[in-house]
Amino acid sequence: MAPTTTPDPFAVADVIVTGREFREFAAFVHRQTGIALNEAKRPLVCARLRKRLRHYGYARLQQYYDHLIERDPEGEELVRMVNALTTNKTEFFREAHHFALLRTEILARRTAGPGPRRLRVWSAGCSSGEEAYSIAFTVLESLPGVIDWDVRVLASDIDTDVLARAERGVYLAERAAGVPTALRERYFLRGRGANEGLVRVRPEAARLVTFRRINLRDEAWPIRAAFDAIFCRNVLIYFDRALQQEVIRRLVEHLQPGGYLFLGHSESLLGMGMGLRPVGKTVYKNAPRGERP
Numbered sequence: 001m002a003p004t005t006t007p008d009p010f011a012v013a014d015v016i017v018t019g020r021e022f023r024e025f026a027a028f029v030h031r032q033t034g035i036a037l038n039e040a041k042r043p044l045v046c047a048r049l050r051k052r053l054r055h056y057g058y059a060r061l062q063q064y065y066d067h068l069i070e071r072d073p074e075g076e077e078l079v080r081m082v083n084a085l086t087t088n089k090t091e092f093f094r095e096a097h098h099f100a101l102l103r104t105e106i107l108a109r110r111t112a113g114p115g116p117r118r119l120r121v122w123s124a125g126c127s128s129g130e131e132a133y134s135i136a137f138t139v140l141e142s143l144p145g146v147i148d149w150d151v152r153v154l155a156s157d158i159d160t161d162v163l164a165r166a167e168r169g170v171y172l173a174e175r176a177a178g179v180p181t182a183l184r185e186r187y188f189l190r191g192r193g194a195n196e197g198l199v200r201v202r203p204e205a206a207r208l209v210t211f212r213r214i215n216l217r218d219e220a221w222p223i224r225a226a227f228d229a230i231f232c233r234n235v236l237i238y239f240d241r242a243l244q245q246e247v248i249r250r251l252v253e254h255l256q257p258g259g260y261l262f263l264g265h266s267e268s269l270l271g272m273g274m275g276l277r278p279v280g281k282t283v284y285k286n287a288p289r290g291e292r293p
């Protein structure tokens with residue numbers, strides 16, 4: 001009969017770790033990143049960190065952990081460890097209904113309204129940039145006279161590898177296949193010769209986006225702006241409930257009155273009492289000025 005519990009010590013992908021060692025390591029990862037790793041994630045963690053351990057010639061996760069604690073004063077290996085552990089799945093116009101709402105509810109109203117010609121959007125946990133560029137394309141499409149607007153999209157992530165890719169703005173052409181044809185033609189340059197099969201985000205879209213490493217787990221975020229919309233999608237699922245609540249509370253503090261918070265398809269504010277009103281599937285609106293409790 002197949003064993004029902006994980007053997008201890010456990011070896012996957014050549015990485016050896018006991019249950020106790022794994023729990024200690026998981027607690028460290030949680031303190032650093034907010035990412036909650038339960039016992040079921042043990043094989044995944046070992047597989048993802050295998051290369052890092054190999055780099056140092058370590059066979060046991062404990063040796064790598066000791067290295068992080070005792071021999072990584074600048075935190076360089078910590079950054080690599082975080083980069084290896086994060087899950088970065090994303091795509092252009094993922095959850096397309098959110099971009100439809102951005103267009104019809106937020107941008108259309110802003111265009112019609114008397115407010116300042118200034119727009120701030122944050123893609124928090126942007127991975128390799130597809131979400132932030134999808135926002136930029138939507139803004140360019142939907143704001144008439146966008147040239148006269150002061151538009152900034154902040155795109156942040158904890159993972160420096162995906163951020164570097166995001167900033168480059170170069171993708172396999174097949175990754176852009178989900179972008180509506182007209183937008184694909186307008187906002188991507190197609191690679192030729194050695195770059196055949198690649199596309200690059202055009203400068204008019206790329207210049208709207210600023211990339212920064214921001215760890216949502218950190219006590220203080222280096223952000224002063226109040227945003228018209230914050231996309232924090234498919235990030236909070238990696239945190240435990242207490243941290244989800246804490247991060248959402250702080251995201252809301254960075255929303256304009258009447259601003260919008262977009263969460264991922266399996267995330268919700270249900271039972272969190274944040275005072276935001278649901279306006280679509282996993283989209284919430286902050287109370288407008290004068291209506292706040």
Ligand SMILES: C[S@@+](CC[C@H](N)C(=O)[O-])C[C@H]1O[C@@H](n2cnc3c(N)ncnc32)[C@H](O)[C@@H]1O
Nearest residue numbers: 033086089090125127158159215216217233234
């Ligand atoms: C699954 S991707 C989601 C990407 C995009 N938001 C989307 O929905 O397509 C989750 C991203 O959250 C980032 N992440 C995880 N923990 C984080 C933290 N503490 N601070 C900032 N970003 C974090 C990961 O690096 C990863 O790129």
